[in-house]
Structure formats: C-alpha cells, structure tokens
Amino acid sequence: xxxxxxxxEIDRSVGDFHFDIKSARDAGTGLTxxxxxxxxxxxxxxxxxxxxxxxxxxxxxxxxxxxxxxxxELDAIDFDKIRYYLASGEAxxxxxxxxxxxxxxxxxxxxxxESERKFLAGVExxxxxxxxxxxIKKAVSDQxxxxxxxxEGLKQHPEIFRKWFGKVIPTGDNKFSAxxxxxxxxxxxxxxPPGVKVKHPLQAYFRINAENFGQFERTLxxxxxxxxxxxxxxxxxxxxxxxxxxxxxxxLVAMPGAKIQYVTVQNWSPNVFNLVTKRGMAMEEAEIxxxxxxxxxxxxxxxxxxxxxxxxxxxxxxxxxLAGDGQHxxxxxxxxxxxxxxxxxxxxxxxxxxxxxxxxxxxxxxPKHLKGCKNNTECDALLINAHSRTDTYPAIxxxxxxxxxxxxxxxxxxxxxxxxxxxxxxxSEGQAMSLAVNGxxxxxxxxxxxxxxxxxxxxxxxxxxGSVG
Amino acid sequence: MLQGQKSGGTTLDEVSxxxxxxxNNGLPHWFVDAQAEASREFAAEPYPSRKDEHWRFSSxxxxxxxxxxxxxxxxxxxxxxxxxxxDRAFPEPAGRIIFVNDQLVSCELLDDxxxxxxxxxxxLEQALKVRPDLLEAHFMxxxxxxxxxxxxxxxxxxxxxxxxxxxxxxxxxDAPFEVFHVVTGENLAVFPHTLxxxxxxxxxxxxDHFVSTDGQAKGFACGVNDLVLRPGSRLSYINxxxxxxxxxxxxxxxxxxxxxxxxxxxxxxFGGRYSRxxxxxxxxxxxxxSDMLAVSIAGADQEFDQRTLQxxxxxxxxxxxxxxxxxxxxxxxxxxxxxxxxxxxHRTDAYQKVRNLLxxxxxxxxxxxxxxxxxxxxxxxxxxxxxxxxxEELFYLLSRGIPQLKAKGLIVNGFxxxxxxxxxxxxxxxxxxxxxxxxLRG
Numbered sequence: 001x002x003x004x005x006x007x008x009e010i011d012r013s014v015g016d017f018h019f020d021i022k023s024a025r026d027a028g029t030g031l032t033x034x035x036x037x038x039x040x041x042x043x044x045x046x047x048x049x050x051x052x053x054x055x056x057x058x059x060x061x062x063x064x065x066x067x068x069x070x071x072x073e074l075d076a077i078d079f080d081k082i083r084y085y086l087a088s089g090e091a092x093x094x095x096x097x098x099x100x101x102x103x104x105x106x107x108x109x110x111x112x113x114e115s116e117r118k119f120l121a122g123v124e125x126x127x128x129x130x131x132x133x134x135x136i137k138k139a140v141s142d143q144x145x146x147x148x149x150x151x152e153g154l155k156q157h158p159e160i161f162r163k164w165f166g167k168v169i170p171t172g173d174n175k176f177s178a179x180x181x182x183x184x185x186x187x188x189x190x191x192x193p194p195g196v197k198v199k200h201p202l203q204a205y206f207r208i209n210a211e212n213f214g215q216f217e218r219t220l221x222x223x224x225x226x227x228x229x230x231x232x233x234x235x236x237x238x239x240x241x242x243x244x245x246x247x248x249x250x251x252l253v254a255m256p257g258a259k260i261q262y263v264t265v266q267n268w269s270p271n272v273f274n275l276v277t278k279r280g281m282a283m284e285e286a287e288i289x290x291x292x293x294x295x296x297x298x299x300x301x302x303x304x305x306x307x308x309x310x311x312x313x314x315x316x317x318x319x320x321x322l323a324g325d326g327q328h329x330x331x332x333x334x335x336x337x338x339x340x341x342x343x344x345x346x347x348x349x350x351x352x353x354x355x356x357x358x359x360x361x362x363x364x365x366x367p368k369h370l371k372g373c374k375n376n377t378e379c380d381a382l383l384i385n386a387h388s389r390t391d392t393y394p395a396i397x398x399x400x401x402x403x404x405x406x407x408x409x410x411x412x413x414x415x416x417x418x419x420x421x422x423x424x425x426x427x428s429e430g431q432a433m434s435l436a437v438n439g440x441x442x443x444x445x446x447x448x449x450x451x452x453x454x455x456x457x458x459x460x461x462x463x464x465x466g467s468v469g
Numbered sequence: 470m471l472q473g474q475k476s477g478g479t480t481l482d483e484v485s486x487x488x489x490x491x492x493n494n495g496l497p498h499w500f501v502d503a504q505a506e507a508s509r510e511f512a513a514e515p516y517p518s519r520k521d522e523h524w525r526f527s528s529x530x531x532x533x534x535x536x537x538x539x540x541x542x543x544x545x546x547x548x549x550x551x552x553x554x555x556d557r558a559f560p561e562p563a564g565r566i567i568f569v570n571d572q573l574v575s576c577e578l579l580d581d582x583x584x585x586x587x588x589x590x591x592x593l594e595q596a597l598k599v600r601p602d603l604l605e606a607h608f609m610x611x612x613x614x615x616x617x618x619x620x621x622x623x624x625x626x627x628x629x630x631x632x633x634x635x636x637x638x639x640x641x642x643d644a645p646f647e648v649f650h651v652v653t654g655e656n657l658a659v660f661p662h663t664l665x666x667x668x669x670x671x672x673x674x675x676x677d678h679f680v681s682t683d684g685q686a687k688g689f690a691c692g693v694n695d696l697v698l699r700p701g702s703r704l705s706y707i708n709x710x711x712x713x714x715x716x717x718x719x720x721x722x723x724x725x726x727x728x729x730x731x732x733x734x735x736x737x738x739f740g741g742r743y744s745r746x747x748x749x750x751x752x753x754x755x756x757x758x759s760d761m762l763a764v765s766i767a768g769a770d771q772e773f774d775q776r777t778l779q780x781x782x783x784x785x786x787x788x789x790x791x792x793x794x795x796x797x798x799x800x801x802x803x804x805x806x807x808x809x810x811x812x813x814x815h816r817t818d819a820y821q822k823v824r825n826l827l828x829x830x831x832x833x834x835x836x837x838x839x840x841x842x843x844x845x846x847x848x849x850x851x852x853x854x855x856x857x858x859x860x861e862e863l864f865y866l867l868s869r870g871i872p873q874l875k876a877k878g879l880i881v882n883g884f885x886x887x888x889x890x891x892x893x894x895x896x897x898x899x900x901x902x903x904x905x906x907x908x909l910r911g
Contacts, residue, residue: 068520068521068522069522368830368831368833369830381840381842383842383844383845383847384845385845386812386813386815386844386845386846387812387843387845388845389841389842389843390840390841390842391839391840391841391842392838392839392840392851393837393839394836394837394838394839394853395525395526395835395836395837396834396835396836396837396853396855397526397833397834397835397836398825398827398833398834398835398836398855399827399830399831399832399833399834400827400829400830400831400832401827401828401829401830401832401857401858402830402857403827403855403856403857404854404855404856404857405853405854405855405856406852406853406854406855406856407836407838407851407852407853407854408850408851408852409838409840409850409851409852410848410849410850411840411842411847411848411849411850412847412848412849413845413846413847
C-alpha cells in the first residue's frame with residue numbers, strides 16, 4: 001500500500017504509521033486514557049483534539065446505557081472486548097474461503113463485481129478505487145469544494161472545522177456520541193463554498209475504501225450560503241466485519257439557503273451493533289434531507305434529526321427499514337423547530353420479516369411563540385410473518401396557536417387477495433410477496449439515487465425469498 | 470392506629486408506616502392482609518421520576534407535594550352533616566350513591582325490582598361483607614402497568630369509599646347507575662373506588678362524578694376503577710372529573726373485556742390542577758371490543774396527563790380510542806398511548822387517535838401515540854394532530870353574524886362533542902353535551 005503514496009493526494013500517513021508500529025505497539029482491546037493517547041499519537045493530532053477526546057471519554061464513562069427506553073440488547077455490548085482503533089493494515093485477517101457462503105451468494109445476486117467482493121467481505125483491506133476517488137476529488141476541488149477525511153480536515157482546515165465540530169451534536173448528547181467523540185477516526189469532512197452546487201453526488205464509498213471502514217466514523221459537512229450538495233454513504237452490499245460495535249457521528253450544517261441531502265444505505269452483517277447519531281442544523285431557508293435505508297446489523301439505533309434554526313428552514317427524513325430474523329431496526333427521526341415558518345416532514349416505512357423487529361421512534365418539538373410551523377409524520381409498517389414485530393413510539397410537543405402537526409401510523413400485512421391476484425397471473429408466492437413489498441416502499445425507494453434504488457429492489461427480493469410458508 | 474394519636478391527622482406519607490385497617494370491623498382477612506401489604510408497597514416504591522418513560526413530560530413534582538400535604542378525608546371521623554347539592558346529577562338514575570369526604574352519605578336503589586333480580590349495588594365496605602366472593606376475585610385484580618404502581622398501592626391501602634356494582638346474567642338496565650364522590654374542605658385526600666362486574670349478556674351504564682365544593686381548595690384524589698365484562702356483556706362507564714382547580718389526582722382505570730363483550734369508557738376531564746389518568750383495556754376474549762374516549766377542557770395552569778394501553782390478547786378483537794383536548798391559557802396536556810397486539814392476537818383491529826386544539830399561545834400539547842405489534846394479521850393505525858381553530862371555520866360563523874367569542878365556543882363545542890357522539894344512548898349524550906356546554910361557558 002505504501003507504493004500508492006506518491007500517486008494520489010490522500011492522507012496515507014495514518015496507515016503507513018500504523019503499519020510500521022504494528023508489531024511494536026497496539027491499542028489492543030478495551031478503552032482507557034492510554035488508548036486515547038495512542039490514537040492521538042498515531043494520527044498525530046493537535047492537542048485540542050486530545051483534550052476533546054479525553055473529556056468525551058469521561059462523559060462516556062459517566063453516562064449510563066439508555067436501557068430505560070432502549071432495547072436491553074445493548075447490555076450485550078462488552079466495551080472491554082472491543083478494539084477501538086483498527087488501522088488499515090490490521091483489518092484484513094480473513095481469507096476468501098472463510099467468508100460465509102450466504103455473503104458470497106448475496107454478492108452474486110446483487111451483481112457486485114468480482115474485484116469488489118473481496119474488499120466488501122473484508123478479505124482485502126482496500127479496494128483499488130483511488131482513481132475514482134481522485135477523479136471526483138479533482139472535479140469538485142476545481143469549484144473550491146473541500147472533500148477529505150476527518151483527520152485531514154481538522155489538521156488542514158482548522159478554521160472551518162473547529163467552528164462547527166461538535167456543535168450540532170454535543171459530546172454529551174448520548175453515551176454513544178460521547179464514545180465516538182473519544183475514539184473517532186475516519187469519516188469525511190466536506191466544505192462547499194457559497195453558491196456552489198456540487199453536481200456529482202459525493203460518495204463516501206470511494207473515499208472510505210481508500211482508507212478503511214471506520215468503526216467510529218466522524219463526518220462533518222458544511223454547505224455555505226446557497227450551496228448544494230448530495231452525499232452518499234454505505235452501499236447495498238453486505239459489509240462483513242468482525243468488529244461488533246459501530247458508532248458514527250454525522251453533523252451537517254446548512255447555512256442560509258443551502259441544501260444538503262444525505263443518503264445512507266446501511267447493510268452491516270447481522271452481528272453488528274450500529275448506534276449512530278446524525279443531526280443537521282438548517283439556517284434560514286436552508287434545507288436538510290436525510291434519506292436513510294437500514295437493512296443490515298443486529299441492532300441499529302439511528303434517529304436522524306434536523307434543528308430548524310432559521311426562518312423557513314426545512315427538514316426532511318425519509319426512512320426505510322427492513323428487519324429480518326434476529327434483527328432489530330430501531331430507527332426514526334427528530335425535528336426540532338426553533339424558528340418561525342419552519343416545516344418538517346417525516347416518512348418512515350418498515351418491513352418486519354421472520355422474527356425481525358422494526359421500531360419507529362420520533363420526536364417533534366415546536367416550542368412557544370413560533371408561528372407557522374408545520375410537521376407531517378407518516379409511518380407505515382408491514383408485517384410479513386406471525387412472529388414479526390413492529391413498534392411505533394413518536395413524541396410530539398406543540399405549543400401555541402400558530403402551528404400544526406399531524407402524525408399518522410399504520411400497521412398492516414400484505415393481503416391474501418393481493419397475493420392471490422398475482423399468483424393467478426403466474427407469479428410464485430415468493431415473487432408475489434417481494435413484488436408487494438417492493439410496491440410498499442416504492443415511493444421512497446425512488447428518492448434514492450438510481451443505482452441505489454436498483455440494488456435496493458434486488459436486495460428486497462433477496463430478503464423476501466423464503467419468507468413465506 | 471396513627472389517626473387517633475395526632476390531632477392534626479396523618480399525612481399520606483405517614484400512612485404507610487401504620488397498618489390502616491382495624492381487623493375487628495368485620496372485613497375479610499384477605500382484604501386486611503392485602504391492605505397491609507399495599508402499605509408496605511407504597512412505602513417501598515419510589516416516587517415517579519420524569520426519566521421513567523411512563524412519566525415522560527409529566528410534571529411529577531405535583532405528586533410529591535400532594536401526598537405530603539393531604540391527609541385522608543376519612544380520618545376526619547364524624548360523618549359529614551353536609552348535604553351536597555347535586556345540580557349536575559343525571560335526571561333519573563337506576564341507583565345513586567353519595568360519598569362526602571370518603572364517608573357514605575346515602576345509597577339508594579331507585580328501582581326496587583333490581584334488588585330482587587340479583588343486582589348488587591353497594592358501598593365497598595358493605596359489599597366486602599355481603600359478597601366477599603365477588604371482591605376476592607376482582608378487587609384490584611389487574612396490575613397497574615402504566616407507571617402508577619405506587620399510587621395504586623396507596624389506594625389499596627387507604628380505600629374506604631367505593632362502589633361495587635354487579636349485574637346478573639342477561640339483565641339489561643337502561644338508566645345509568647350514578648355515584649358522587651364529593652370533597653369539601655382543605656388539604657384532604659380521597660380514594661374513590663369503583664368496581665363493576667357485568668355478567669354474561671348483561672347491559673349497564675355507570676356514571677362516576679368527582680366533585681369539589683370549593684373550586685380552589687387544595688386536595689389529592691387517588692382513585693381506581695375496575696371494569697369487568699363477562700362474555701357478551703355491554704358496559705358503558707362515564708367518569709366526570711370536576712375536582713377543584715388546586716387538586717392533584719391520579720386515576721387508574723382497568724377494563725377487562727371477555728368474549729364478544731363491548732366496553733365503552735369515557736372520561737370527561739374538567740377540574741384539577743394536575744390530573745393523571747391511566748387507562749388500560751385488556752381485550753381478553755375473542756371478539757371483544759373496547760372504546761376508550763376522553764374529553765378534556767384544559768385552561769389556566771391545568772395539566773392533564775393521560776396514559777393509555779390497548780392490550781389485545783385474543784384474536785378478532787377491536788379497540789378504538791379517541792381523546793380530544795381543548796387547551797387554553799397556560800394549560801398543558803400529555804397523551805401517551807400504546808396499542809399492544811400480543812402474539813397470536815390475529816385479526817386485531819385497533820385504532821387510536823388524539824387530537825389537540827390549541828387556543829392560546831402559551832398552551833402545550835404533548836402526544837406520544839405508540840404501537841407494539843407482535844402478530845401479523847392486524848390492522849392498527851394511530852394518529853395525533855395538534856392544531857388551532859381554522860380561520861375558514863371562524864370566518865364562516867362570523868359572516869353569519871355570530872360574535873368571535875361565541876363562534877370560537879361553538880367550534881370548540883363541536884370539536885369535543887364528536888367524542889360524546891360515539892356513545893349510543895341519546896339520554897346520556899344529551900346529558901353530557903350539556904355538561905360540556907356548561908364548562909365552556911364557565
């Protein structure tokens with residue numbers, strides 16, 4: 001990997017450094033002050049970050065697990081057995097033969113190119129995508145866009161980075177945002193200058209490949225006045241990993257008139273706890289839209305939020321969750337209205353298959369003295385089997401006379417008539433079922449970029465296979 | 470007994486340290502033991518904290534203050550000479566019981582034939598002696614599952630004034646049974662209890678009134694009402710809460726509906742400073758139905774804190790919840806409702822709707838409509854809306870010469886009456902519409 005050093009412009013020092021000292025020192029398992037020192041030294045970060053991380057570590061230790069409202073499955077996380085910092089060289093410790101057959105079959109069915117499969121299965125530490133990444137990077141940097149890793153961002157652009165870092169999601173927001181703040185590595189830093197509309201969707205996929213899948217990604221995106229940007233993370237292919245805890249923090253800042261769309265497709269392997277904090281701050285007339293799809297992981301807890309800080313700001317969350325056997329997709333949305341005439345929209349659809357459990361948790365807050373605020377929330381759940389489960393727990397606070405909110409949720413199953421109708425026309429029961437499920441989420445899937453929506457459809461077909469009978 | 474030792478009486482926090490009931494007054498042993506056990510439980514359970522999901526958004530501090538200030542009204546000893554004016558009574562009830570400060574004032578069955586046909590309509594203490602079998606089977610048999618364990622225990626330990634109504638199989642009584650719980654005096658605590666058992670295929674309506682004589686007297690009410698519907702029965706329970714504006718109250722309701730029975734439970738909430746209502750419907754038999762309704766008119770600094778559970782245990786069951794709040798001044802409402810469909814309760818049809826009408830800039834409505842579905846062949850929906858009087862509706866009335874204030878009143882009235890319209894009896898509907906109009910005028 002060190003041979004790539006000269007040809008591309010990304011920060012390889014992290015990997016290189018770690019490569020060298022791999023045998024000498026290791027962060028090991030468990031989390032102590034010295035783990036944090038180790039990460040800071042390894043990444044050669046400035047002292048304010050060391051302080052920031054140590055402060056966060058203290059908060060992490062003090063905060064209890066949120067099991068008074070969240071799933072008791074969280075108790076299964078053994079914080080002492082987790083590796084908090086994995087450098088590039090060490091992640092790949094598995095051979096292709098060890099990759100489970102189902103994963104290989106999924107690659108086959110999704111049509112993932114041969115060369116990418118090994119990377120996705122975690123067999124190779126990186127997939128040769130530097131060329132793609134540097135092309136994109138070159139195209140956008142001509143417009144003045146900064147698109148780098150979080151470490152590089154905090155070192156090279158401290159004047160922008162420090163101003164917003166940890167401001168949308170304070171360290172103490174929750175136990176896992178504190179954990180991320182203590183041990184973060186990886187993730188993106190993006191700054192779009194005023195008025196610039198980025199044509200290419202920026203994909204973390206390419207950039208992260210060039211580094212390493214982060215367990216504790218930290219992403220900060222700032223769209224300056226009137227700027228527009230679409231960012232995509234994740235991919236439909238299952239990401240196979242031995243690391244059982246993933247806890248990212250993503251902060252978005254949309255300055256007046258800016259627009260940010262953040263697209264996520266999450267498909268971690270079913271042993272992963274995916275506990276993510278995502279929040280955006282929308283200034284006057286700005287717009288933030290989270291498009292979120294959760295398919296993988298054992299337990300996902302993720303409630304993307306928007307703080308509507310400026311007049312006429314707009315926030316939106318579009319969410320699809322698919323909970324299969326043994327999975328719990330605990331997703332939702334948060335809308336904090338903090339200025340007049342702000343509007344928000346939440347549309348969530350979930351499908352529970354087998355023994356899967358899908359949960360929607362929402363929070364909509366409209367405080368006093370605001371005028372003309374509107375929220376619309378819709379959540380629909382589809383239950384496929386007798387043991388499937390779905391829950392909805394919204395919380396809506398409205399004060400004053402100038403605002404309106406409405407919330408609706410429904411739970412249903414695919415009707416026997418629908419299935420019968422399709423079977424009559426020659427479809428097998430399984431095909432009919434996946435057609436019906438695809439129809440259920442179709443209006444949301446269409447909001448995803450085209451290549452994602454095609455893959456999503458295939459993935460739903462795949463997940464629905466064998467779910468009937 | 471502590472009550473004799475101090476001239477000022479005992480506060481509720483002290484109650485727990487003493488056994489409440491003298492065992493020599495003819496009460497069954499199981500009841501005496503249950504009360505002693507409940508005393509211990511009350512002492513052991515912590516006061517609610519806002520961190521508990523069941524108390525999220527609640528102004529829990531109201532409860533600490535209320536229980537330490539108030540003393541049991543029943544401890545005043547002497548039977549009150551006071552005869553309450555019942556200007557809001559139902560015109561022609563089937564029977565009526567009146568309690569003042571948790572002491573029985575009168576109990577009358579207006580239709581004598583009901584007695585012969587096996588109806589039991591008695592104060593709790595008498596029922597414990599006459600029909601201990603009914604009480605042992607049903608007295609507080611349902612666990613409080615929505616957060617008020619401590620207060621249910623307090624109620625159990627302290628209850629004196631209660632009503633037991635038993636309807637024998639196949640008996641249909643058209644006129645409602647009516648009970649008044651009246652409080653007069655300052656810093657008193659009352660523990661109204663209602664137990665209704667509607668046996669197979671019977672039909673009955675019941676009206677509970679909670680009234681303070683002084684609109685500003687402080688006090689605390691901790692009530693429980695249990696409704697038991699045997700197969701095929703129909704029971705409508707209506708509760709009109711009109712405590713003083715300084716009252717703190719906790720009311721725990723539980724309804725168990727067996728096969729093919731149909732329950733209607735309506736709460737009319739007018740009074741109180743902080744009023745907590747917990748209502749559970751257990752659809753325990755196939756084909757059972759439960760309608761859960763509430764009308765709340767919240768003004769001044771009032772807070773209505775409502776928690777509900779629609780628990781579907783058996784297939785083909787239906788529940789339909791409609792709670793409406795009209796909020797003005799600094800009023801606050803909390804609604805947290807859960808539809809729970811247990812494994813195997815297929816073909817459940819559950820609906821839940823809360824609607825908040827905000828009439829002032831300072832009012833605040835919190836809604837937490839929830840679903841937990843463990844069966845697949847179901848139809849469950851919930852909705853929550855918060856909004857204000859639509860300018861178009863107002864304009865329509867103004868343009869017909871109706872003054873602004875009156876027009877708003879009409880709109881609020883119409884908004885709330887939609888709940889009352891869910892009932893089937895025309896007499897009761899007319900009566901309740903009058904109650905709403907009265908309160909909106911006041």
